[in-house]
């Protein structure tokens with residue numbers, strides 16, 4: 001399928017001085033670029049009206065389906081300014097494929113992968129001056145899709161959808177760089193059960209997670225760690241990132257059981273580990289094994305990974321039965337090595353031997 005994008009440039013975008021002001025301290029997901037991309041879908045017409053327009057609020061009928069039944073999904077990836085000035089993204093076709101996997105689970109229409117990537121390219125090319133030059137900063141891209149049928153009936157999925165891409169300059173996700181986070185093992189709440197939507201990147205998963213995240217903060221922790229929905233003891237993932245353990249110098253990560261998000265960072269680290277000759281395994285680990293492994297010294301590092309925060313070490317773990325420290329509570333050598341490798345590929349200082357880098361301009 002080919003779609004041509006109608007282009008309407010902003011006439012009152014921010015001035016270069018205003019943009020520099022934002023780029024000097026972007027934070028995460030707070031300020032957006034001057035444009036957005038939109039594509040509509042209806043049963044009769046399929047995908048149509050692809051357009052780039054000035055960034056602006058959406059105007060939607062209060063009875064629009066997404067407001068009531070949360071048929072929504074999203075993606076997250078970044079554009080990086082590499083040494084040599086080219087602007088690239090990382091594995092955008094993997095995000096396109098996951099977007100469509102999420103769409104199937106949510107009974108939403110799939111978008112051809114090529115169109116998904118073209119939408120990103122058009123927005124990044126148009127707003128390329130918003131891609132930060134500061135080391136380690138990037139332009140976060142947020143494609144999403146909402147159900148736009150007007151009406152409150154629930155016998156069918158919506159018959160109309162809108163795909164939108166917005167972009168936001170990003171420093172690091174967690175303020176403070178590679179400072180280890182403290183995590184709370186959530187045994188009162190669950191994120192996803194088998195047959196649910198845990199493997200789909202949909203807003204509903206997050207809607208149901210805020211209460212647990214608030215509880216984590218009340219317990220003095222930065223982030224929640226989700227456990228399985230049946231026994232409440234098998235480790236699944238962190239709030240919005242996958243988890244890795246360093247166990248006797250081997251990497252270990254919870255297997256994709258359908259109840260956690262198949263992270264692209266997670267998949268990339270498993271591949272990089274193989275490149276570096278680090279043994280890596282997927283499987284199950286419960287919270288007793290986590291605590292005992294830290295006590296015996298067999299588990300030396302734990303880190304979380306995802307596009308937004310790349311790799312973030314886990315320093316302390318707390319739960320109903322007390323707290324413990326991972327290693328000495330500081331970022332470990334395997335964590336930092338993998339972080340350097342991955343960011344090196346993304347920012348262009350290391351060889352991209354897997355064709356992960358997709359040049360935009």
Ligand SMILES: *Cc1c(COP(=O)(O)O)cnc(C)c1O
Pocket residue numbers: 076201237239240241242261262263264265266305306307308
């Ligand atoms: C997006 C996300 C991740 C990380 O996925 P990446 O593709 O690595 O960015 C992990 N867990 C959840 C719940 C997510 O939404």
